[in-house]
Amino acid sequence: MNKMLTVDVGRCTGCHTCEFMCSFRHHDEFNPRNARIHTTVFLHEELAVPVVCSQCEDAWCQRICPTGAISKTTLEDSGARVVLVDEQKCVGCRMCVMACPFGAMMIGPHGRAEKCDLCGGDPLCAQFCPRGALRFVEAEDPEVRKREKLAARLAGSYREGE
Amino acid sequence: MMTGWHGRILRIDLTAAAATVEELDRGVAEQYIGGLGLGTRYLYDEVDPAIDPLDRANKLYFATGPLTGTGAPAGNRYMLVTKSPLTGGIANSNAAGDFPQAIKFAGFDMVVVEGASRKPVFVFIDDGKVSFHDAADVWGMDTEQTEHAVIAATAPDAKVSCIGPAGERLVRYACVINDMGRAAGRSGVGAVMGSKKLKALAVRGTGGVKVADKARFLETTRRCYEALTDPYIEHFHKHGTPGVLALVNTYGGLPTKNFQFGTNAYHEDISGERLAEAQSVRTRMGMGCPSCPVACGRVSRSRGGAYTVGAGPEYETIGMLGSSCYTNDLDAVTQANFICNRAGLDTITMGATIACAMEMYERGHIPRTDIGFPLPFGDGAAMVRLTEMTARREGFGDLMAEGSYRLAEHYGHPEYSMSAKKQEFASYDPRAIQSMGLAYATEPRGGCHIRGEAQDVSIYSVTHWNLMKDRGYEQPLDPLSWEDQPEIVAELQDWFRLIDSGGLCNFMFYLGMDEDQLRDLIEAATGMDMGGHRGLLRIGARIFNLEVLFNRRAGVRASEDTLPPRMLDEPLPDGPGKGYVVHLAEMLPPYYAFRGWDERGDLTPEKAAELGLESELAGL
Numbered sequence: 109m110n111k112m113l114t115v116d117v118g119r120c121t122g123c124h125t126c127e128f129m130c131s132f133r134h135h136d137e138f139n140p141r142n143a144r145i146h147t148t149v150f151l152h153e154e155l156a157v158p159v160v161c162s163q164c165e166d167a168w169c170q171r172i173c174p175t176g177a178i179s180k181t182t183l184e185d186s187g188a189r190v191v192l193v194d195e196q197k198c199v200g201c202r203m204c205v206m207a208c209p210f211g212a213m214m215i216g217p218h219g220r221a222e223k224c225d226l227c228g229g230d231p232l233c234a235q236f237c238p239r240g241a242l243r244f245v246e247a248e249d250p251e252v253r254k255r256e257k258l259a260a261r262l263a264g265s266y267r268e269g270e
Numbered sequence: 271m272m273t274g275w276h277g278r279i280l281r282i283d284l285t286a287a288a289a290t291v292e293e294l295d296r297g298v299a300e301q302y303i304g305g306l307g308l309g310t311r312y313l314y315d316e317v318d319p320a321i322d323p324l325d326r327a328n329k330l331y332f333a334t335g336p337l338t339g340t341g342a343p344a345g346n347r348y349m350l351v352t353k354s355p356l357t358g359g360i361a362n363s364n365a366a367g368d369f370p371q372a373i374k375f376a377g378f379d380m381v382v383v384e385g386a387s388r389k390p391v392f393v394f395i396d397d398g399k400v401s402f403h404d405a406a407d408v409w410g411m412d413t414e415q416t417e418h419a420v421i422a423a424t425a426p427d428a429k430v431s432c433i434g435p436a437g438e439r440l441v442r443y444a445c446v447i448n449d450m451g452r453a454a455g456r457s458g459v460g461a462v463m464g465s466k467k468l469k470a471l472a473v474r475g476t477g478g479v480k481v482a483d484k485a486r487f488l489e490t491t492r493r494c495y496e497a498l499t500d501p502y503i504e505h506f507h508k509h510g511t512p513g514v515l516a517l518v519n520t521y522g523g524l525p526t527k528n529f530q531f532g533t534n535a536y537h538e539d540i541s542g543e544r545l546a547e548a549q550s551v552r553t554r555m556g557m558g559c560p561s562c563p564v565a566c567g568r569v570s571r572s573r574g575g576a577y578t579v580g581a582g583p584e585y586e587t588i589g590m591l592g593s594s595c596y597t598n599d600l601d602a603v604t605q606a607n608f609i610c611n612r613a614g615l616d617t618i619t620m621g622a623t624i625a626c627a628m629e630m631y632e633r634g635h636i637p638r639t640d641i642g643f644p645l646p647f648g649d650g651a652a653m654v655r656l657t658e659m660t661a662r663r664e665g666f667g668d669l670m671a672e673g674s675y676r677l678a679e680h681y682g683h684p685e686y687s688m689s690a691k692k693q694e695f696a697s698y699d700p701r702a703i704q705s706m707g708l709a710y711a712t713e714p715r716g717g718c719h720i721r722g723e724a725q726d727v728s729i730y731s732v733t734h735w736n737l738m739k740d741r742g743y744e745q746p747l748d749p750l751s752w753e754d755q756p757e758i759v760a761e762l763q764d765w766f767r768l769i770d771s772g773g774l775c776n777f778m779f780y781l782g783m784d785e786d787q788l789r790d791l792i793e794a795a796t797g798m799d800m801g802g803h804r805g806l807l808r809i810g811a812r813i814f815n816l817e818v819l820f821n822r823r824a825g826v827r828a829s830e831d832t833l834p835p836r837m838l839d840e841p842l843p844d845g846p847g848k849g850y851v852v853h854l855a856e857m858l859p860p861y862y863a864f865r866g867w868d869e870r871g872d873l874t875p876e877k878a879a880e881l882g883l884e885s886e887l888a889g890l
Contacts (some may be wrong), residue, residue: 128561
């Protein structure tokens with residue numbers, strides 16, 4: 109088991125259910141602004157793109173944290189790699205917010221850094237994503253599916269060329 | 271602290287350019303829930319029903335429900351309640367999108383707008399802070415331009431609800447548009463906003479919505495998702511509401527030539543499937559409503575015309591601007607739909623009024639010289655032109671702007687207006703769907719398809735609801751039967767009141783959810799006890815009866831629970847409903863009896879006591 113949270117942009121309708129569920133899980137209220145995942149809507153392109161922490165192997169947020177509040181671990185059940193913030197150690201200096209290239213690190217209502225913790229191994233956003241744009245799956249799955257999709261297209265062009 | 275509700279109401283006085291915050295009484299909240307119910311209670315208590323709807327004494331209630339702004343499926347709706355300039359009775363128009371949720375995130379359950387500004391104004395609610403802005407530069411703009419301009423003048427994350435030129439010109443069926451094409455569509459709520467010189471309401475909210483019982487709320491939401499398994503969801507996602515057009519035609523209920531026929535030979539040319547091909551309609555990936563698992567909204571494109579891209583058209587729009595006007599020109603229908611959205615016009619009444627004018631023109635009741643050009647059925651270009659003229663009240667458009675009833679009455683033939691209580695029918699011929707006839711006749715806001723979806727239990731084959739199962743119906747009702755319909759229609763009207771008061775979208779229920787889940791969500795959010803099935807229906811009936819009582823005080827009598835002579839006396843000439851009229855005389859008495867009303871259609875003291883409406887009845 110080596111699961112990860114994957115994003116399929118083509119399936120996202122911009123319903124923000126992920127944000128609702130995330131804020132509900134972590135802040136006991138529905139408030140998309142306090143979510144740790146955010147979907148940006150590009151109305152005129154008819155696109156919506158969710159952005160969430162990638163749980164980096166070499167996490168810049170962890171590297172820069174001056175108090176050692178950020179650690180990396182592997183979740184037991186899912187084998188998922190997760191980068192966690194220890195709220196006790198965090199002093200709210202925002203260095204991690206600056207370091208993260210994805211904007212996935214944020215400052216919560218209490219002034220401490222917070223980020224996606226994969227809900228401890230069964231992310232609520234993926235459970236409720238109504239169209240399967242967010243999935244918590246084996247890390248290899250999305251790559252394999254992408255390769256197979258491309259292969260199918262290549263096969264199609266080969267058949268046409270014959 | 272209250273949960274689900276915030277317990278706070280924002281009152282905006284446009285005359286004084288001042289705002290105050292009031293407490294929402296918990297007892298009132300439990301009796302009326304929110305949305306439709308809460309707006310109705312306040313309208314009843316605060317607005318003299320005898321006033322001219324366009325008088326400054328009328329008020330607008332932007333009412334959310336306890337589930338608005340939550341992650342419950344499609345918890346994204348608000349109700350705009352006021353006195354209608356179209357019917358003279360109660361108006362309630364509903365819309366989804368980001369704007370309704372923003373009201374909740376700003377910390378309010380309802381925004382009341384009263385008085386009138388002397389000059390065009392827009393109001394910005396920034397969490398608890400309210401500011402009034404000169405709208406001189408925005409006045410005259412269409413709804414999309416307005417939204418852009420107001421966002422530019424306030425905050426990038428402000429959510430905007432506004433009127434277009436039609437609302438400014440007090441077109442009696444002007445709507446209020448939010449989030450680039452979501453419409454609080456019917457009964458002329460936009461004209462009331464225009465009469466107050468209120469161009470837009472912008473809201474920025476940064477707070478959240480709490481619930482009383484987190485675990486129960488989450489568990490219920492999970493059950494809702496599990497219930498939303500209807501295979502039709504995929505069809506709905508792809509084709510939106512126009513996907514049903516072919517089906518309605520099959521049942522012979524597709525209004526054709528102003529309800530002269532129930533089937534349309536051209537229906538395939540204007541179907542949802544054709545729309546998807548021809549107008550390169552796409553499900554709007556960026557604009558599913560917030561919290562909605564279905565995402566039925568679409569973007570379509572028009573070849574030619576002033577506007578090339580926009581929201582819709584929805585089924586009702588195509589039915590009225592397309593089928594009822596007998597045009598198979600989908601480009602014209604799409605263009606007219608865009609004009610309506612930009613100008614802020616209700617597409618249903620617009621289409622119905624054009625169809626009415628077309629029939630009267632063909633019968634020689636409206637002279638060509640009055641209109642300025644020929645107006646035969648099927649002329650898509652004339653239909654588009656008349657829509658533009660109506661938005662501007664230009665030439666014949668000035669009369670069109672009064673709606674079909676006043677138009678037909680002006681020429682001495684009100685019988686050609688296909689309306690109830692002066693509000694036009696939606697896109698279902700009630701002769702082919704008998705329950706629809708009863709719903710049109712009895713709905714307090716007049717011709718309406720959505721407050722109690724009477725079509726669902728017959729032609730849309732919904733059988734999973736308690737109200738069907740409890741009565742032993744395993745199959746959908748025969749749309750042509752009238753024996754079973756009265757009880758079902760009344761109960762539908764009552765429990766749909768709860769959906770519209772809770773802040774959810776009706777479609778979730780049609781697509782799988784039921785009363786139990788609605789009750790569990792409201793109870794988990796608010797911590798109230800709704801008193802089971804009977805308690806829930808009692809709240810629904812209380813809201814419905816209060817709407818009716820407002821109407822009675824406004825002069826809308828029980829004798830107006832009726833339909834035009836075409837529906838009652840002219841048998842449908844085609845389709846499965848051939849030979850049928852609406853059997854209203856058979857359906858009304860059992861309907862009144864089930865409601866606990868007397869035979870004239872008025873609330874009895876006994877029923878009023880049961881609902882806690884004694885003093886309201888006594889005050890009549």
